[in-house]
Amino acid sequence: MSGTGDRFQRDTKYEQGNMPGHKLDWAAKPDLYKEYPQAGKIELPAFEPAQAMSLDKTLRQRKSVRDFQDRPISKGQLAYLLWASTGIQRVEDGYEFRTAPSAGALYPIETYVVANNVKALEPGAYHYAIRSHQLELLQQRDLWRQIAAAALGQSMCATAATVFIWTAVFERCKWKYGQRAYRYIYLDAGHIAENLALAAVSLNLGTCEVGALYDDHVNAIINIDGTKESTICMAAIGVPQ
Numbered sequence: 560m561s562g563t564g565d566r567f568q569r570d571t572k573y574e575q576g577n578m579p580g581h582k583l584d585w586a587a588k589p590d591l592y593k594e595y596p597q598a599g600k601i602e603l604p605a606f607e608p609a610q611a612m613s614l615d616k617t618l619r620q621r622k623s624v625r626d627f628q629d630r631p632i633s634k635g636q637l638a639y640l641l642w643a644s645t646g647i648q649r650v651e652d653g654y655e656f657r658t659a660p661s662a663g664a665l666y667p668i669e670t671y672v673v674a675n676n677v678k679a680l681e682p683g684a685y686h687y688a689i690r691s692h693q694l695e696l697l698q699q700r701d702l703w704r705q706i707a708a709a710a711l712g713q714s715m716c717a718t719a720a721t722v723f724i725w726t727a728v729f730e731r732c733k734w735k736y737g738q739r740a741y742r743y744i745y746l747d748a749g750h751i752a753e754n755l756a757l758a759a760v761s762l763n764l765g766t767c768e769v770g771a772l773y774d775d776h777v778n779a780i781i782n783i784d785g786t787k788e789s790t791i792c793m794a795a796i797g798v799p800q
């Protein structure tokens with residue numbers, strides 16, 4: 560059986576001598592940072608893991624955790640997870656690079672947070688403003704029912720302290736790579752997701768990636784259009800049982 564995915568894989572191959580040649584239009588380069596200027600801003604505290612964990616131990620301990628205690632995570636832990644998954648980690652020649660690699664350093668992935676049970680943070684939906692390391696409030700209310708329903712009813716999204724939603728702003732990557740950008744966008748999201756999983760282990764927290772979701776239900780929770788920007792995947796995060 561073949562379909563859209565097979566055609567996509569075939570049509571986006573690079574072949575020697577038959578490369579898509581186009582000049583980059585630097586004037587049209589999309590902005591790499593999404594911002595919500597009107598939104599209320601929440602400062603994220605500086606946070607370091609209580610004790611360093613070796614990469615070897617972290618890798619051995621990582622597994623998908625779906626059963627969470629009814630306990631909050633701290634705002635500092637949330638801040639660390641956001642930074643570790645996608646924060647700015649260095650500046651070279653004025654260009655800001657992040658903790659996870661990205662094809663062409665175009666960083667198409669945005670991170671949103673559904674806070675169910677985070678100390679000193681009202682339940683609701685937030686956008687992570689990477690550059691200022693702040694949260695931007697999108698809507699303030701309990702969303703655990705909605706986010707679990709949007710994840711095909713997976714209850715871990717209701718019991719998680721927080722759920723990260725990763726979206727892609729497709730044009731950021733398409734600007735350079737055209738349709739091949741979709742390959743890179745999904746890879747970029749995977750790198751960020753693994754950064755999160757390992758960072759969570761180092762804080763003795765658990766995560767599970769969530770790919771089974773109703774795309775447009777998740778898009779509606781964070782009020783994105785599903786075309787220029789759409790959900791790629793999510794992760795449930797909490798204190799393991």
Ligand SMILES: Cc1cc2nc3c(=O)[nH]c(=O)nc-3n(C[C@H](O)[C@H](O)[C@H](O)COP(=O)(O)O)c2cc1C
Nearest residue numbers: 621622623624625710713767768769770771772792
């Ligand atoms: C892209 C992706 C999507 C996933 N989606 C789900 C999901 O929707 N629900 C779920 O329970 N686990 C999901 N998982 C977790 C996998 O089931 C899990 O990684 C796999 O069984 C291996 O187990 P481990 O992570 O404990 O090593 C997903 C993992 C990945 C990488």
